[in-house]
Each structure stands twice: as C-alpha cells, then as structure tokens.
Amino acid sequence: MKKVSATPYSFHPALKFGDIDRALPERVKECLSVNSKMASDRPVTNKFINSPESCVDDNLRGLVASNPLLHLHPQHRVVTVRPTEDTGKVAVIGGGGSGHEPFAAGFVGEGMLDGAVAGGIFASPPTGNVLYAITHLYKYNSGGVLVLIGNYTGDRLNFGKAIEKAKIAGIKVEGVIVGEDVASSHNKTGGRGMCAEVYLYKMCGALAAQGASLEEVRNLAVESSNYMATLGVCLSPCSLPGQAPLFEISRGMMELGVGVHGEAGISKVELGTAREVVSLVLGKIVEHLNLTSGHSVTAMVNNLGGTSILEMNIISKEIKEYLENKQITLERLYSGHMKSSLEMHGFQICLLHLAPEHAAGWLRLLDTDTSALAWPAPAPVRAGGGVGDYEDATVQTSDEKVATGPSLSSSEQSLLRDCLKTASEALIQNVELLNRLDSGCGDGDCGNTLKRFSLAILEYIRTASMEYPSNVLWDLSEIAERDMGGTSGGIYSLGLSAASQALASANCNDVASWLLAWDSATRAISKYGGAEPGDRTMLDSLQTAAVAFKENLSLDMKSLVRAAADAAERGAVTTAGMTASAGRASYVSSAYHGDEDAGARAVAIWLQAIFNCISKQL
Incomplete structure (x- = not known):
C-alpha cells in the first residue's frame, strides 16, 4: 500500500485513481450529458418539515430530544456531550453541512465525537460557530482539540480559519482534512470527504478516550485515512427542502461516483443486478487501494438516504461474497445511514484496509464501546438532556x-x-x-x-x-x-x-x-x-x-x-x-x-x- 505523507490541513488521499471511466465496460458507458430540463420544470418535492428555513434547527432539537446524553447550543448549531469538569483528554470535533444525517451530530457521544458543528443544508458552517465549538470543548478537554474536516472548499476555509483563530487565542488545536472519494481522487485537491469520516470519528474518539495525546490522535487520523476509499451510486437524486430534485436519471440507468451534496456522478451507467452493481463499485475500490488476496478489510455500506433496508441487506450480502471470492478477509461490516444525502436513493461502499501493522489496534478502536447512538452498536440511555448555550466560551x-x-x-x-x-x-x-x-x-x-x-x-x-x-x-x-x-x-x-x-x-x-x-x-x-x-x-x-x-x-x-x-x-x-x-x-x-x-x-x-x-x- 502506497503511503501519502500529510501535514496539518493538508489533504492526504490514497492512491490516485485517474480516469474512472477507463475501467467501465463499453456496453454501459455513456457520455456525461448536460441535463436540458430546467429544475423549474420539475415539481417541488414534498417533505415532512415545518419550513425550509427552520428544518436544520428543528432537526438538531429533535436529535437532543431523543438522546439525553447530548447538549444543544442552539445559537451556534453545535451539539456536544454534556460537560461537567475538565477531562484532561483530547476532544474530537466533526461537522459540515446539514442534510447528511446522522452525520455528524448523531455520532457525538462518549468514545466518539465530543462535538459537532452543523451548517445549513449542504453548506459549510460559519467560522464563528466552529470556533465556538473548539473553544467550548477545550474548556472541558485540556488535552487539546482535533478537528476532522471534510475535503470541501467551504469546510477547508471555514474550519481552517476557526483553527487559526483558536491558535491565536492560545488554544491547543489541530486539524486533519479527510478525502477518500475514488471518483474525484484525480482532482488537484484530492477526493471529496465521504463516509470515511465516520470511521475516523470512531477510531480517533476511542483513542482520545484512552488518554492519548493530541499528536497521537492526529497521527492516527492521518495514517488511517491513507487506507480508506469510497465510491457510490444512485438511482434517483435528492431535493433540498422546498425545491425540486437536483437532476434526473433515466429509467434503467444509474449515476456512478455520486457525492453527498446532491451531486450527480461522473458517469451514467446501465443499472444491473445488485451483484453486478456491487462488483462494479468494489472493483474500483479494490484497484484503488491495491488490495489483493490475503488482505483484510472492514466495509461500511452508507445509505445515501432513500435506500430500503431490504436493498441494504442484499448489498451487504453481495459485499461479503465478493470479498470472499477475492480471498480478502472481511473483519467487520457496518451498514446503515452514516453520511446521507437527504433522500437520495443510493449507497456508498467504503473499505478500510487493515494492514498487518495496524489491524489489531484499529479493530480494538472500532470495537470500543460508545454512547453515540448512530454508530451501529447499542448505547446506554442516561438521565439528563436539555438545551442551552455556553456563551462564556466564545473567543x-x-x-x-x-x-x-x-x-x-x-x-x-x-x-x-x-x-x-x-x-x-x-x-x-x-x-x-x-x-x-x-x-x-x-x-x-x-x-x-x-x-x-x-x-x-x-x-x-x-x-x-x-x-x-x-x-x-x-x-x-x-x-x-x-x-x-x-x-x-x-x-x-x-x-x-x-x-x-x-x-x-x-x-x-x-x-x-x-x-x-x-x-x-x-x-x-x-x-x-x-x-x-x-x-x-x-x-x-x-x-x-x-x-x-x-x-x-x-x-x-x-x-x-x-x-x-x-x-x-x-x-x-x-x-x-x-x-x-x-x-x-x-x-x-x-x-x-x-x-x-x-x-x-x-x-x-x-x-x-x-x-x-x-x-x-x-
């Protein structure tokens, strides 16, 4: 496995994939065409919301209402664990635009994220809100703060400036940019950040809970991100609240290489059976990570929002059988909503290559208990909860x-x-x-x-x-x-x-x-x-x-x-x-x-x- 060096805020993708279309069978390839039908010609999609303007805040209030372990800071759209006193450990923060639920606030809990910052629908949160989260969590976690940043321009800029401001204020903070998307890996700034961020939330959160230093937790994020790759497909797009679907897909076709912000893929391909689709997607990921017989992996199947549980179970079956046929050992299989794209009907597969020198340690971190309810493991429910703000923490x-x-x-x-x-x-x-x-x-x-x-x-x-x-x-x-x-x-x-x-x-x-x-x-x-x-x-x-x-x-x-x-x-x-x-x-x-x-x-x-x-x- 080729390693890529990384520095704070630098992107550290896995191997460059190049032009993803070159490996597609000619019978299913089509040129990417511009959708000639304007969005205004398509009807607005109905949703169970109060209003497009309030849906983000209503969502966050609903999250803390259903999880008494969490605390909402509504003026900053920040969700944190409930603080009591200085833990002395490192706090781990994630975040980004809303519309990806449960990402990221659903993964806040003991042994995972200490806090998450929510932006508008598919929009990066403002610098001030990110800075508030860093400042507040540093007050209760004197070991420092690690900020995990999805590889998107808005997130890089707004999270990056918040980190720089926090450093000026004397806060011990580091950031790591995460981007493992195969479809966009040829871009100069690397692949987009997909559901692999959830892997890092779990592993970094578990290591921080064990008392590791900020440098050690950051190094884990940098190292492990080199061993992850994600690729997704969809059958239908999503629609922003109060708007029409973002694009159209013809019957019998699917988009390969879709993003989580409602983006279409880089290629339109014919829809096959679940086995054929999983084989197509995993083939690209296996090639991207240079996986061969004898290697070990964990797999994450990310529901992009509108895929049924029946379909997700079938996809999981096909992943297991595909890897068995390749004699690649599947150590763990996580399936569910990780980083969705509203109601997009599609899924992503993310593989984490468990290199021999890392396998045992990384699996222990993944298996460590967490109270984050969105992670696919049970969590205890405790008394507490509430809504409030800690304005005194603002820098x-x-x-x-x-x-x-x-x-x-x-x-x-x-x-x-x-x-x-x-x-x-x-x-x-x-x-x-x-x-x-x-x-x-x-x-x-x-x-x-x-x-x-x-x-x-x-x-x-x-x-x-x-x-x-x-x-x-x-x-x-x-x-x-x-x-x-x-x-x-x-x-x-x-x-x-x-x-x-x-x-x-x-x-x-x-x-x-x-x-x-x-x-x-x-x-x-x-x-x-x-x-x-x-x-x-x-x-x-x-x-x-x-x-x-x-x-x-x-x-x-x-x-x-x-x-x-x-x-x-x-x-x-x-x-x-x-x-x-x-x-x-x-x-x-x-x-x-x-x-x-x-x-x-x-x-x-x-x-x-x-x-x-x-x-x-x-």
Whole structure:
C-alpha cells in the first residue's frame, strides 16, 4: 500500500485513481450529458418539515430530544456531550453541512465525537460557530482539540480559519482534512470527504478516550485515512427542502461516483443486478487501494438516504461474497445511514484496509464501546438532556490586533474610503453577470453573495476609521465571515485577515508593504482553498494582477495601476474554457466551463474599480 505523507490541513488521499471511466465496460458507458430540463420544470418535492428555513434547527432539537446524553447550543448549531469538569483528554470535533444525517451530530457521544458543528443544508458552517465549538470543548478537554474536516472548499476555509483563530487565542488545536472519494481522487485537491469520516470519528474518539495525546490522535487520523476509499451510486437524486430534485436519471440507468451534496456522478451507467452493481463499485475500490488476496478489510455500506433496508441487506450480502471470492478477509461490516444525502436513493461502499501493522489496534478502536447512538452498536440511555448555550466560551478574536501597523494621512484615509466605496458599488452593479457566470458550475449566487458583502462594506465605511489599514482589513475579514457566508465568505475572510496581519507587521505605508499584504492574502487563499493560479478560480485574476504590479514598479503610478488593471482583466478572460482543478467547479463536467469563472471576474471587477479610483486621484 502506497503511503501519502500529510501535514496539518493538508489533504492526504490514497492512491490516485485517474480516469474512472477507463475501467467501465463499453456496453454501459455513456457520455456525461448536460441535463436540458430546467429544475423549474420539475415539481417541488414534498417533505415532512415545518419550513425550509427552520428544518436544520428543528432537526438538531429533535436529535437532543431523543438522546439525553447530548447538549444543544442552539445559537451556534453545535451539539456536544454534556460537560461537567475538565477531562484532561483530547476532544474530537466533526461537522459540515446539514442534510447528511446522522452525520455528524448523531455520532457525538462518549468514545466518539465530543462535538459537532452543523451548517445549513449542504453548506459549510460559519467560522464563528466552529470556533465556538473548539473553544467550548477545550474548556472541558485540556488535552487539546482535533478537528476532522471534510475535503470541501467551504469546510477547508471555514474550519481552517476557526483553527487559526483558536491558535491565536492560545488554544491547543489541530486539524486533519479527510478525502477518500475514488471518483474525484484525480482532482488537484484530492477526493471529496465521504463516509470515511465516520470511521475516523470512531477510531480517533476511542483513542482520545484512552488518554492519548493530541499528536497521537492526529497521527492516527492521518495514517488511517491513507487506507480508506469510497465510491457510490444512485438511482434517483435528492431535493433540498422546498425545491425540486437536483437532476434526473433515466429509467434503467444509474449515476456512478455520486457525492453527498446532491451531486450527480461522473458517469451514467446501465443499472444491473445488485451483484453486478456491487462488483462494479468494489472493483474500483479494490484497484484503488491495491488490495489483493490475503488482505483484510472492514466495509461500511452508507445509505445515501432513500435506500430500503431490504436493498441494504442484499448489498451487504453481495459485499461479503465478493470479498470472499477475492480471498480478502472481511473483519467487520457496518451498514446503515452514516453520511446521507437527504433522500437520495443510493449507497456508498467504503473499505478500510487493515494492514498487518495496524489491524489489531484499529479493530480494538472500532470495537470500543460508545454512547453515540448512530454508530451501529447499542448505547446506554442516561438521565439528563436539555438545551442551552455556553456563551462564556466564545473567543473574542476581534481583539487580536496585536500591532496596528503604519497609519494613513487624512488624504490617504479619504482615498482608501473612496476605493472601498467604488469597489463595492462596482460589485453591486454586476450582480446579474456574476450570478449568470456562477450558474453553470456553481450554485448561481456569486453575485448575491458579493452584494451582501458590498452592502455591509458601504455601511461600515460610513463611520469606521481608516487611519490604520491593517485594522480596516481585519474588520473587512470579519464582515466577510459574518455577512457573506459559505465558501466565498471563507475565501475572502481568510485572504483579508492574512493581508491584515502582514500590514500590521509593516514599518511604513509604501508599495512594498501593500505588495506583501497582497502576497500574504494570495498564499492564505491557496493554502486553505487548495487552488493555485491556472486552476480556474479567483486566484487567476488576483495573482495575474499582482505579477503585473511587481513587474511594472519602475513605471509612474498611473501607468502602474493601469498595467495591473489590464492584467486583472486578462486573468479573468483566460479562465473561460479552463478545466477547473479546485473548488466546486472541479466536481462538474467540463462542459459547464465555457464561460469565465465567476470568482475571477469578480476579482477583476473590484480590482479595476480600485485602480481606476487611484488613477483618477493622481
């Protein structure tokens, strides 16, 4: 088994699979086609909910009502074990978007997760809520906090910034990004995080309960994730509350390589018998993990939401028989809802390769008792329960401006205010353009998201002091985190906070200091977003403009800003037709990539607005 090294927040997948379609029988292969029927033509799916707006919070309240071992912190959508005093051990945290139940809050309990953070339906939770969970659990677990993060851009950004904020506040915390999906393993940032996260919840939680150190628990997560791989199929899609199904599947067909956020697969294939489907899926996983006769595994069958128990039992039977025929020993078989996709009719299979040097230890961790009710083992019911918040645990990171950096003159303050106003107004004027560009390979709300950010900035600059630009950038970072939300909020928040810290350490207000801040922002976005220039993201405009700025420092200021503005435009234009290697666009067919990237165009819009504002005042 080939190992892949890992560092905090770095993705550490198993072997690269390459193009999954190459192994499919020709008789069942079809080209991935764009669904020509608009979602608006399909009827809204009925669900037993009170309202789409309240369903996440109602779900969490129902969870704690049925499990008296849990405690809900409703203002932060955080579920934890009930604290009493400092355990001295390491706390393990998971989380992500809702709609995947029982993931992740259903796996909170003694010997498993200490806490989980819930976002909106299929949406990453905001940084502040993640930070609250880390801070609260550290108060009762002085051994430290391990945060397990699914390999999705929004989760990487929002969980990543929360970890960085917690470290600034002196909290002992580490994070590990998990991604084992075979279908997307060829992506630059690695495979998506699927149900293998549940394996890690169990193993890391059990090891932490035994008194292991933060380093030991983190190393277990890194090492074991190299031995996991998941692949799934579905017969019908799910639908978000109050909406129509996300896509369509023709009768007699299925989607191979589906995700857990309602995504279609990477290939449409003919539906066969349960035996044929399991053989197809396991064949890919066995090849991906380089499993051969004599190896041992555990298997997890993850119900994506709408698959009957009858079908799940048949699938389990076929998994056992397939592995027996391959002379691969099946040590444990877990079946049920682990990380669902609302009501999607489908399933995933995840194999954990039990290498000889790890087998005994990992099985002991998997077999250790837990009170988490969603794990397929009985748990005792104890008295207790309730709903409340521990607001005293919240870290006030807005005070972490340890240095103010250089100050601006009155005229420079006026220019900064005008630049922010002009950039915000330009984004607001281009809402429809950005939404349209985002609709092909995103969720069509890039313009709306940036409009919320822009309106908040316009309100902020009415009264805020512009004297210290490092403080202004930090405030903008907090505004992005609070008012934008989702992946875009995480990206802009991380970039602006990194730029703020760079300026706070500068000695003077000169071009070199601002270039350093610019570079720091780009590196932070790349680090947590997993993208680089050329991957069809906002970095293509941001970095292209930065390079042009550096290369033209010998010019007069008006020529310099014009060169940078032109470069930003080129950076956005060149994204048209690029193959996305990172971010949400990388998960969909390249057929959707014919136009410019919305994020890159947005950067070009506000950069050009800023440069034009500077040029007019020279």
